[in-house]
Amino acid sequence: MPLSVALTVLCDNLGVTYIAENPVHHTKMKHLEVDLHFVRNQVRNGLVRVSHIHSTDQVVDPLTKPLSKLAFQRMLPNLGVVSSHLT
Structure with a gap:
């Protein structure tokens, strides 16, 4: 069953939050693992939202x-x- 609301992932690393949401950084981050690309695709498709939380x-x-x-x-x-x- 598809989600009606995007799943929110809380992250205490602002850099990761920006990279997950902004594909412009992709060319500078080619060495990142597949899981980041998976998360970024889910963010782009509206299934996941990455939000910052203080550590x-x-x-x-x-x-x-x-x-x-x-x-x-x-x-x-x-x-x-x-x-x-x-x-």
């Missing part, structure tokens, strides 16, 4: 890297994980 707001960070206790606790509600003894 401190990356929801996946608690699952992928060590964080300070404060940063970890701040991100838990964004993941839907909330415990009264953590706050």
Whole structure:
């Protein structure tokens, strides 16, 4: 079933965001891997939208890297994980 709304991919790298949306950069980025070209085609077809998010707001960070206790606790509600003894 086709999507009625484009899927949004949040990225904390502004350069990647610009490259994914702007094909003008293609000639300078020939060495990039196939997955970027795939994403760019999906953006062009309106199936995916790449949007910038500040690195401190990356929801996946608690699952992928060590964080300070404060940063970890701040991100838990964004993941839907909330415990009264953590706050």
